[in-house]
Amino acid sequence: MEISNNFIEKNSVIDNFLALIASTFDAHSVLLFMPESENSPAKLISYFSMSEKSILRDAQIAQGKGLVGWILKNKEPLLYQIPEDNRANLGYYFDETEDAVHSFMGTFVAGNGALCLDSKKCNFFSGNQQKLLDLYGKILPQLFAIVERSSQAAMVEHYFQLLEQLADLKKNYNGWSPYLRKLLQLLSVSLGFEYVAFTSLSEKKDHYYIDGEYPTITSKKEFSFSGGLVGWVYKNEEIIQNDGKDSVHNLPLYAKNDDLPVFPATVCIPVRVERNIAAVLCLASSNPKEFNSDFKIITRVISEDLAQFLEIVALRYRVQKYKNK
Numbered sequence: 034m035e036i037s038n039n040f041i042e043k044n045s046v047i048d049n050f051l052a053l054i055a056s057t058f059d060a061h062s063v064l065l066f067m068p069e070s071e072n073s074p075a076k077l078i079s080y081f082s083m084s085e086k087s088i089l090r091d092a093q094i095a096q097g098k099g100l101v102g103w104i105l106k107n108k109e110p111l112l113y114q115i116p117e118d119n120r121a122n123l124g125y126y127f128d129e130t131e132d133a134v135h136s137f138m139g140t141f142v143a144g145n146g147a148l149c150l151d152s153k154k155c156n157f158f159s160g161n162q163q164k165l166l167d168l169y170g171k172i173l174p175q176l177f178a179i180v181e182r183s184s185q186a187a188m189v190e191h192y193f194q195l196l197e198q199l200a201d202l203k204k205n206y207n208g209w210s211p212y213l214r215k216l217l218q219l220l221s222v223s224l225g226f227e228y229v230a231f232t233s234l235s236e237k238k239d240h241y242y243i244d245g246e247y248p249t250i251t252s253k254k255e256f257s258f259s260g261g262l263v264g265w266v267y268k269n270e271e272i273i274q275n276d277g278k279d280s281v282h283n284l285p286l287y288a289k290n291d292d293l294p295v296f297p298a299t300v301c302i303p304v305r306v307e308r309n310i311a312a313v314l315c316l317a318s319s320n321p322k323e324f325n326s327d328f329k330i331i332t333r334v335i336s337e338d339l340a341q342f343l344e345i346v347a348l349r350y351r352v353q354k355y356k357n358k
Contacts, residue, residue, distance in 0.1 A: 046176065046190065046193075047065065047078070047079045047173075047176065047177075048079050048081070049190075049193050050169075050173075050176060050193065051063045051064075051065060051079055051080060051081040052081045053193060053196050053197055053200065054081075054148075054150070054166075054169055055081045055150075056197070056200045056204075057165075057196075057200050057338070058138075058150055058158070058162060058165075058166070059152075060150040060151065060152055061082065061083050061084065061134070061151055061152045061153050062080065062081065062082035062083065062084065062088070062125075062149075062150070062151050063080065063081045063082070063148075063149070063150050064077060064079075064080040064081075064082075064088075064125055064148075064149045064150075065077070065078055065079045065080065065142070065146065065147075065148055065149075065173070066078070066092075066094060066101060066105070066146055066147045066148075066149070067142065067144060067145075067146035068144070068145050068146065073093075074093040074094055074095040074096075075093065075094050075095075075101070075105055075145065075146055075147060076091075076092070076093045077089070077090065077091070077092040077093070077125060080125075084126070084130045087126050087127065087128050087130040088125060088126065088127075089124075089125050089126060089127045092124060092125040094124050094125075094147075098124060099122040099123060099124045100113060100121065100122060100123060100137050100139065100149075101123065101124060101125070101139065101147050101149055102124070104139045104140070104141050104147040104149070105141075105145060105146075105147055107141075108141045108145075109141060110138075110139065110140040110141065110163055110166070110167055110170075111137070111138070111139050111140075112137075112138050112158055112159075112160065112163045113136075113137045113138070114135070114136055114137075114155065114156050115134060115135045115136065115137060117135060117155070120132060121134045121135075121137060121151070123137070123151065133153045134151045134152070134153055135152070135153060135154060135155045135156075135157070136151060136152040136153075136154060136155065136156065136157035136158050137149070137150070137151050137152075137158075138150045138151075138158040138162065138163055138166060139166075140163070140166050140167045140169070140170035141170065142170050142173050142174065143171075143173075143174045144174060144177075146173070148166065148169065148170045148173065150166065161340070161341050161344060162341065164337065165334075165337045165338060165341055168333065168334055168337050169334070172330055172334070175326065175327075175330065191223070192327065192331045194223075195219070195220075195223040195224075195331070196331075196334065196338075198219055198223075199216070199219070199335070199338060202215055202216060202219070203342055210245070213231055213244060213245040214245060214247070216231075216245075217229045217230065217231060217245055217246065217247035218247045220247075220314075220316065220335070221247050224316060224328075224331075224332075225318070225322075226298075226300075226316040226317055226318045227317070227318055227319060228246070228247070228248070228250070228293075228296065228315075228316075228317040228318070229246070229247050229314075229315065229316055229317070230243055230245065230246040230247075230286075230314075230315040230317075231243075231244045231245045231246070231312060231313075231314055231315070232244060232263055232312060232313045232315065233311065233312045234267065234310065234311055234312065235255075239257075240255055240256060240257050240258070241255070241256060241258070241263065241264070241267055241313070242254050242255045242256070243255075243256075243287075244312070250293065251287070251293060253287075253288075256287045256288055257288075259288075260285065260287070260288040260289055261284065261285045261286050261287040261288045261289075262275075262284050262285070262286050262287075262299055262301050262315075263286055263287055263301055263313050263315060264287070264288075265301075266301045266302075266303050266310075266313050267303075267310060267313060270303055270305075270310050271303070272300075272301065272302050272303060273299060273300065273301040274299075274300050274324050274329070275297075275298060275299045275300075276298055276321055276322050276323065276324050277296075277297030277298030277299075277318065277320065277321035277322060278297075278321045286299065286301075286315060286317060294319065296317035296318060296319055297318070297319060297320070297321060298317065298318040298319075298320065298321055298322040299315070299316070299317045299318075300315070300316040300317075300324075300332060301313055301314070301315050301316075302314045302315075302316075302332055302333075302335075302336045303336070304336050304339050304340050304343065305340055306340055306343050306344055307344070311340075311343060312339070312343065314335070314336060314339065316332075
């Protein structure tokens with residue numbers, strides 16, 4: 034992909050996107066490299082860094098050169114823990130900051146680019162975080178196109194604001210129940226769905242229960258896998274996106290007698306933890322919806338982010354349980 038001058042002038046959207054990634058992963062630096070032409074080295078076009086004065090702003094990296102160059106050459110993601118006695122070989126710091134970096138993670142961006150993160154902490158990034166970064170990397174080419182067509186920039190900014198609010202929610206986490214309550218309300222308002230719910234699989238994996246909903250309108254909280262859209266997602270482990278334009282497919286969310294109206298437009302997204310479905314996020318509206326590519330991307334990012342956060346919450350719970358023993 035060739036990066037035009039028009040793109041550079043409108044680069045604030047990309048800058049905000051990288052700042053969001055930095056906040057999500059608590060990274061020291063986040064950098065985006067893209068070539069100016071098909072065969073040219075990848076140039077640093079945008080970045081966010083806690084060591085901003087140490088960034089080599091005109092950095093250009095050829096295929097195979099250092100960790101970033103490895104991604105460019107192999108067109109694959111890279112997760113690398115840097116030994117304390119080794120230099121990182123990053124190529125985008127001009128001073129001793131590079132010596133302090135001990136964790137690196139990056140992913141390939143279509144168009145022969147690379148999206149990279151680093152941290153001064155050892156063993157900081159994980160395989161699950163790599164999956165989420167890969168998803169962000171896949172968003173970028175579409176974001177480039179949207180930036181070029183500035184008429185869509187307002188919607189992109191709206192989605193960025195939502196992701197920033199989700200990151201703030203996690204930073205201010207003070208318990209699962211209040212977090213979930215705020216999360217569902219935020220998704221309802223930001224995405225325009227009048228009902229949002231989060232359901233969790235039971236420990237025996239033979240039924241599921243409603244962990245939280247906004248607004249709270251159901252009396253029954255536990256359901257089997259039969260008779261509703263959510264149960265179908267648990268059984269088949271596939272997403273449901275019904276835009277509500279075909280009334281033939283209007284089915285209840287949970288069961289025939291779930292105390293809820295039948296919503297024409299429904300989205301049921303499986304949330305996987307360690308590759309197994311652990312929860313389903315539900316969005317429902319009484320009015321038909323338009324599910325464009327941007328909406329599908331944002332809901333996927335949200336589900337991946339939720340999965341990552343669920344693992345963190347579960348780990349905290351296990352650690353606390355061990356301490357209490």
